[in-house]
Amino acid sequence: DQQVKQNSPSLSVQEGRISILNCDYTNSMFDYFLWYKKYPAEGPTFLISISSIKDKNEDGRFTVFLNKSAKHLSLHIVPSQPGDSAVYFCAATINAGNNRKLIWGLGTSLAVNP
């Protein structure tokens, strides 16, 4: 049972345009969400996170939006750059006690074309 779903396996955008990566979740107990970026042969790199008490968090070119009622979050990258080409993973967790388990989506491969 995939609790975190990234329904688009791949996305292609032009350099300078906006990239929008989507993520849906099924577990209403999730209250903390993260986006990671992964290059081939490397481990994932933390990008940005959001708590369920917020609906938006921004860090430079990266903005994450959270819609709790729809159980949906998205990552916006503006403007997109060729170096952003990577696999992007959405992860979710329950911020409680000693729980540190991140539940991961399967990833979306982003290609930013010059």
Place this chain on the structure above:
Amino acid sequence: NAGVMQNPRHLVRRRGQEARLRCSPMKGHSHVYWYRQLPEEGLKFMVYLQKENIIDESGMPKERFSAEFPKEGPSILRIQQVVRGDSAAYFCASSHRDYPYEQYFGPGTRLTVT
């Protein structure tokens, strides 16, 4: 390099042998996590450790797998009597105790069982 270090990067074992994967967390990080990525699947949480303590091993297979994070030295993920189904990429991550969900990943160990 102050990042998370994993070794070896590639490990080949025959069925029935033991595999030992090592992880040195980022400097200042006291929390270590192990994840596994099977072919065509997403990252799956295995275990969460602090120094000399296993906090959450709910993602570990019940048999053949063990993990430790001793007072001195790296964290070790040990797989006894490996089988072909253990072939995967094993990622270690670490975090600061104040930011437990911002996990920093190593480059991974790719285990191949022949």
